[in-house]
Amino acid sequence: METSWNRNQAALRGRAGGQPRFSHTNHGMTYLTFPLEVARLSGAMDTLNVVVSEDMLSACPVEPGGEYQVTGEVRSFNNRSGVGSRLVITFFARTLAPAQGEHANQLELTGVLCKEPVVRRTPLGREICDLLLAVNRRYGRADYLPCIVWGSLARSCGQLEVGDAVHMTGRLQSRKYHKLEEGRETERTAYEVSVMSLEPAEI
Numbered sequence: 001m002e003t004s005w006n007r008n009q010a011a012l013r014g015r016a017g018g019q020p021r022f023s024h025t026n027h028g029m030t031y032l033t034f035p036l037e038v039a040r041l042s043g044a045m046d047t048l049n050v051v052v053s054e055d056m057l058s059a060c061p062v063e064p065g066g067e068y069q070v071t072g073e074v075r076s077f078n079n080r081s082g083v084g085s086r087l088v089i090t091f092f093a094r095t096l097a098p099a100q101g102e103h104a105n106q107l108e109l110t111g112v113l114c115k116e117p118v119v120r121r122t123p124l125g126r127e128i129c130d131l132l133l134a135v136n137r138r139y140g141r142a143d144y145l146p147c148i149v150w151g152s153l154a155r156s157c158g159q160l161e162v163g164d165a166v167h168m169t170g171r172l173q174s175r176k177y178h179k180l181e182e183g184r185e186t187e188r189t190a191y192e193v194s195v196m197s198l199e200p201a202e203i
Helices: 056-061 149-155
Strands: 010-015 021-026 029-039 045-053 066-077 087-098 103-114 119-120 127-135 142-150 165-183 184-200
Touching: 010 045, 029 056, 029 119, 045 056, 045 066, 045 165, 056 087, 056 119, 066 103, 066 142, 087 142, 127 149, 149 184
Parallel strands: 045 087, 142 184
Antiparallel strands: 010 029, 010 066, 010 103, 021 029, 029 045, 066 087, 103 127, 103 165, 119 127, 127 142, 165 184
């Protein structure tokens, strides 16, 4: 593991759910985003926003319904528009290629907890622990990634403290929820890391 930044590696394989649309420009490079639909083993579908450079799309055009594999990292930024979620989670693509075969969703992170863990129970009594992981990028920036841990691992995660460094594997998932604003109910989408394994790390 590098000492100047933390591990943030991910790979997705799924189906494009729409045409790429303009996202932003940075240092003269144009970036676009498209929804990638990735099936879980249960049959449920995660719809994840992939950010890809214009040059990458020129080499591998994305068409709705096509199957693609992307590797890269999970990123976050603060939405200051006042519309939608305040913390926006995207998948920043480093590679893009056509793909075949089963859908895949694999993620590996090393970072530091930046909020106290919150342990709670579902209506059916299953234990859950909510974590917020700060993952340093190169050049002094960081991504803040909400993570959710289930079952017996959730109980042990409840003993963690702010500042603890951890290494985890899991998947990036999407979840629909409803929010009441000014008397109106709107549907939102939350993105979080579903943790499969977690262990202490040295940074």
